[in-house]
Amino acid sequence: MEIRHVRYFVTVVQEGQITTAAQKLNMAQPPLSQQIRRLEKELGTQLLVRVGKKFLPTEAGELLYERGIELLKEFDDVVDIVKDTGEGLRGTLQIGCVKSCFIIYQRPFAPFMNSGQMYIFRSCQEILFS
Amino acid sequence: MEIRHVRYFVTVVQEGQITTAAQKLNMAQPPLSQQIRRLEKELGTQLLVRVGKKFLPTEAGELLYERGIELLKEFDDVVDIVKDTGEGLRGTLQIGCVKSCFIIYQRPFAPFMNSGQMYIFRSCQEILFS
């Protein structure tokens, strides 16, 4: 199972229908049906029951739906936070100081440094801002 | 990004090395290197810094590592719980009763029923255990 399958399943439950769920997911209907069935097979569990044209979650399905939503939220959160940290929108500025100059070092330029610690740079040639 | 990439990355950080991480993951070294680089590209961030033969996480990498571990735990938890529920190891037994017979109904046989509610079955022919 991959996070993609959780995303697919949650959307199908929310839509109650595969066709519109596929539209929301920007994909065609048959592959979505296929992935849902693959998911059920992999988990060894029926997740949805077709009642006419509508799909209703089984108890296992409801569980996957509820916890899946949390999982997706956290997953996307982590992605955002890591991206931001990489872009310097979040993170820790590490500032060292010597007599002759200042240096502002930020990871990943100095990955060997640890947050909250002070470092002395002996032959500092330039000041870096990032 | 897929959950697999989190699993790969966390293992590499724990091992500090790609070769042994690949062994733990039951895969070859080159595809693992490849997936890590792909991950960095997708997130637009350097996650690891090679210091000799060892890899150390950048700040973004440490973040992904810490939150990734939680993510993996929750992900695997959900999978286990859904599997168990499907197998009837967990879940809710819904029991209805009429004069002439008992019926024990369990989802997914009756997905339209809600937990904690009582249902009357008029023409019950058999007793189902599952």
Place this chain on the structure above:
DNA sequence: TAAAAATACTCCATAGGTATTTTAT
């Protein structure tokens, strides 16, 4: 009969493997 799902294919992107070279200690 008019929706949506299932079926039956086709295609291709990419995950993963193998062989080799390069890099560091």
Place this chain on the structure above:
DNA sequence: ATAAAATACCTATGGAGTATTTTTA
């Protein structure tokens, strides 16, 4: 000299698309 990573290349699984048939309200 040795162990690990990078590079280059190859293979094949399976994710996604299209066309069509089968359901069901």
